[in-house]
Amino acid sequence: MSVETVVKEGDLAEMVEQVWVSYLDPEGISPLITTGDENQPTEVHSSVSITGSWHGHLVYASSTQAAKRAAAAFLAMEPEEVGQEDISDVLGELANIVGGNVKAMLPAGCFLSLPTVVMAPQTASYFPAAERISGLYGVWDGESVSISMWQSSSDLQKGEAA
Amino acid sequence: MKILIADDSRVMRQIVTRTLRQAGFGDHDLVEAADGQQAADLAVSEKPDLVISDWNMPEMTGIDVLRKLRAAGNDVKFGFVTSECTPEMQQAAEAAGSAFFIVKPFTAERFDEVFSPILG
Numbered sequence: 537m538s539v540e541t542v543v544k545e546g547d548l549a550e551m552v553e554q555v556w557v558s559y560l561d562p563e564g565i566s567p568l569i570t571t572g573d574e575n576q577p578t579e580v581h582s583s584v585s586i587t588g589s590w591h592g593h594l595v596y597a598s599s600t601q602a603a604k605r606a607a608a609a610f611l612a613m614e615p616e617e618v619g620q621e622d623i624s625d626v627l628g629e630l631a632n633i634v635g636g637n638v639k640a641m642l643p644a645g646c647f648l649s650l651p652t653v654v655m656a657p658q659t660a661s662y663f664p665a666a667e668r669i670s671g672l673y674g675v676w677d678g679e680s681v682s683i684s685m686w687q688s689s690s691d692l693q694k695g696e697a698a
Numbered sequence: 699m700k701i702l703i704a705d706d707s708r709v710m711r712q713i714v715t716r717t718l719r720q721a722g723f724g725d726h727d728l729v730e731a732a733d734g735q736q737a738a739d740l741a742v743s744e745k746p747d748l749v750i751s752d753w754n755m756p757e758m759t760g761i762d763v764l765r766k767l768r769a770a771g772n773d774v775k776f777g778f779v780t781s782e783c784t785p786e787m788q789q790a791a792e793a794a795g796s797a798f799f800i801v802k803p804f805t806a807e808r809f810d811e812v813f814s815p816i817l818g
Contacts, residue, residue: 554803559713559803561723610709611712636754637781646784669766
């Protein structure tokens with residue numbers, strides 16, 4: 537099954553908007569502006585894996601500066617006060633929140649992993665057995681942020697064969 | 699009242715604490731647990747009046763913590779704050795005796811709505 541039929545880019549945008557309204561931009565002055573540029577550079581990323589009736593990953597990626605700002609907003613601190621552990625925790629939580637919301641839209645019987653955080657660009661690891669199937673790419677105060685979904689290649693092949 | 703906040707994310711524990719304060723519940727005693735096992739232990743040793751728990755945690759999931767407490771006859775008011783919100787999870791939570799289910803991201807208004815009847 538293609539997840540695009542279940543979780544569309546507009547759904548991702550709605551979830552992400554809720555995160556911005558609740559935590560990152562409660563006053564509504566600095567929203568995430570989508571650019572659609574899937575090749576924009578990022579410096580850090582976090583992910584959660586989804587297994588069960590659907591297999592893949594939800595990946596949150598951003599510039600280091602955007603991660604620092606997110607941590608500052610989450611923790612009600614100034615960006616210069618934010619430490620590495622704060623950034624790591626917040627990145628993990630961002631993937632967890634969006635991943636949890638995504639999971640709710642997938643077929644029943646999915647499981648969500650704990651988040652993994654990598655202080656390196658998304659391109660540094662990823663995902664040998666999965667393909668990016670959709671994503672939301674944008675800038676937040678001029679800094680790159682993306683949220684993308686990756687689906688297991690074998691699931692995709694099964695979908696094509698069906 | 700004493701409130702136990704169980705979440706493996708330190709950031710989320712801070713946000714829950716801050717949101718409780720924003721919703722006007724800042725005067726209660728707060729205790730934190732960083733995983734499910736710790737939550738189960740503190741729910742017994744600290745005797746909280748309310749447990750606000752994440753679902754997906756290391757060592758033991760939130761629903762297993764709740765089931766363990768109920769199986770031991772502990773009827774502390776217990777509910778979930780989680781990013782996961784499938785109907786089957788909500789049903790499992792209710793069946794296990796959960797008092798509320800708050801989905802992340804949440805607002806102070808949502809906390810007020812859920813916790814006012816509980817915390818007064």
